[in-house]
Structures are given as structure tokens and as C-alpha cells.
Amino acid sequence: MDASHPHDASPNADASVEDHKPDPAEKFAATNKRGERGPDESIWKGGYSAVDQSGVFFILGLATIGLIGAGVFFWPLFIAIPVIWIVQLLRVWWIKMGVAYELTTRRFMHESGVISRTTDRIEVIDIDDVTVEQGIMDRMFNVGTIRITSSDRTHPELRLRGIKDVKKVALMIDDARQAERDRRGVYIESV
Template identity: 40%
Template sequence: MKCPKCAAEVADNAAFCPQCGASLKAAAGVASAQPAAKRGRALDEPERDLWSGAYSPKAMLGVWAVLALLSLVGLAIGFLQLSGSAQWSALLVVIVLAWLAGAMVLIYRRLSVRYRLTSQRLYHEKGVLRRTIDRIELIRMDDITCEQGPVERALGIGSIRVKSTDRSDPEFWIYGVEDVRNVASTIDQARRAEQVRRNVFIEMGAANG
């Protein structure tokens, strides 16, 4: 190595420079402290929010289409054959209740599930009155898959499957995601960035350990 004062070549285990007599212990301490400081900064990097979302109403468009079709068929048959009877009134009640049930399912899905992606974790909040929060470390994720049917592709929605080494959620699904391709790409990029960051930290620790 070189003396920091006179730049003369000295032995690695030398305590003093043979040319100028400068102490080499302080320089070695500063040099060893720099990698440790870099490792500390890498490990202490704060979480940054990258995406948040909930169940998209578009994901139930197929349900609304089926309800609309059945309602029209029921109303047509009822009007022609049951008009003015008690069965006609009962049919109307059934149709209204079916739409109310669909609306309640949508409201429940919208309120009971939320997702939040940060630069280090994926958070899954569930529950209405009582909320529980599960989290998956991005470094534990192995694979991100986006799945869409023909109608979902046209609407830009879909589901995301996350495979990880997390024991509680080895295969985690995110349903009803709007702009699903971009969201899946964001999760995958965040996963790769976090794994690179952690690997750099581990390699630096091994090299200077």
C-alpha cells in the first residue's frame, strides 16, 4: 500500500512510513470505516411507496353483464306471462335482491382488501371492522406472474401471482388489479432492485468481514 502523506510504497502490515515516519494506523482505520459506512447506508435506506391499490370495480363487469342479461330475460318472461300476478311481484323482488347482492359483494371487496408496495415489502391489508396486515419481503419473492382472460385484457385488469419463500404466503394472489401489466412490472422491478441491494450488502460484508 501507499503512505497517505508521501505516497511512498510501504508494507501492508507496517505501522509507520519508513520514508516520512507518518503513522499508518489512522489511514487504515479510515479506509476500513468507509466500506462499513457504505454498508450502513445501504441497509438503512428508508422504504419508499411505489404503488397502492384495491379491488377494481371493472373486475366485476362480467357479473354485471350476467345480471343484466338474466334481469332482461326475467322481465320479458314475467311481463308476458306473469304480469299483474303475485309471481310478477316476487320476480321483481328477486331481481332487485340480486343486484343488491352484487353491489354488496363489490363494496365488501373494495373495503376489505388493500395492497401497498414499497421499495422493500408488499403489504396486504384485509378486513373491514378488524384489519390485519400481512407483509412479504421483496427479497423473498421468486416469481411474479400476470394472468388475464380475454375480457380482462380488453379492460386492462387482471390478477397477479406472487411466488415467494415466505412461509405464510408461498403463493400469494392479488385479484382485480387495474393496469395489471404495469403493476406486475413495478413489483418485479422493485423485487430485482431490492435483491441487488441486499446482495451488494452481503458481498461487501463478506469482503470486509
């Protein structure tokens, strides 16, 4: 291109420089490269697992066998069998619908309630300890309770009951906590 003939330049050459605006994904990528706060990414979502009620279902099975045996002599006991199973299934459904959890790179969120819903957040950097509790039946079915101890004022101790793959989820929570502390440069001395 010659300076004496400015019309020889491609009309798109100047427009492409002026029209290039970074999209939001590029902005977030640039932010992450500088070590600044990027988007909050989901790591895990979960809720209550009905497998946690395996012990109760086992006991109900034994009670059903006993009621069938007793129902032979006193037939109205047969009515109790579907009633206890329906009550237990409704109980499990209510618990399952009543809780939801989500772990992100910066927060642990838990929702509770069926009719009215409450959502609470704990910053993962505020989590002090993650403990796994399992009984005999829990270990057999790989479920359990995670106890989170934090410096959060509303929930200094949070118990997540009926979590499937409980050890894996507890490790994810602990890893997210450590990653956020490393990112912010927060180090805790062992006492």
C-alpha cells in the same frame, strides 16, 4: 479579525458552526449515499377494482332482460331484479373494502378483512416469481390477477385479484424485487 481583539468577531460565526445539526432528511440522504438502508418509500398502493366483475355484471344484465320478459307474464319476478343487483353491489363493496395493497422499496404489504383487519408483509427480496393471469373480459378492461410466489412462510403464494393496470403493477413488483436484490448483492443463478 485580529487575535488581540477577540470581541471584533461576529457573535454568529461561532454559533453557526455549533448550532448546525443535520435534519433527518440530510441523515437519510447521507445513508443512501453510503449504500446503507434508507427510508422505506411507497411505490404503489391499490386494492380491488370493481371492473374485475364486468363478466358478472354482463350476466346480470342478461338476467335482468330475461326477468323483465318473464315478469310480463308473472309480475312477482320484477321484485327479483333490484334484489339481485343490490346483492351483487354489496358483494363487490365487501370485496373492495376487504383488501388493500402497498408496495414499498423493501416490502409488499397486504391487508385483508372488513370487520377485523389483518396486515401481512412480504419482503420484496423474498419474492421468487410474479405471474399475471387474465381472462377475456379482464384483457378487455385491463384488469387481472397477480400471483406472487415467495419464500415467505405465511404466504408462499399470494393472489391479488382485480388489479387495475395489472401488467404495469406486476412489472413494478418485479422491478422492486430486482432492485432490492441488486442493492443487497443477491444474485440468483438460472437453473
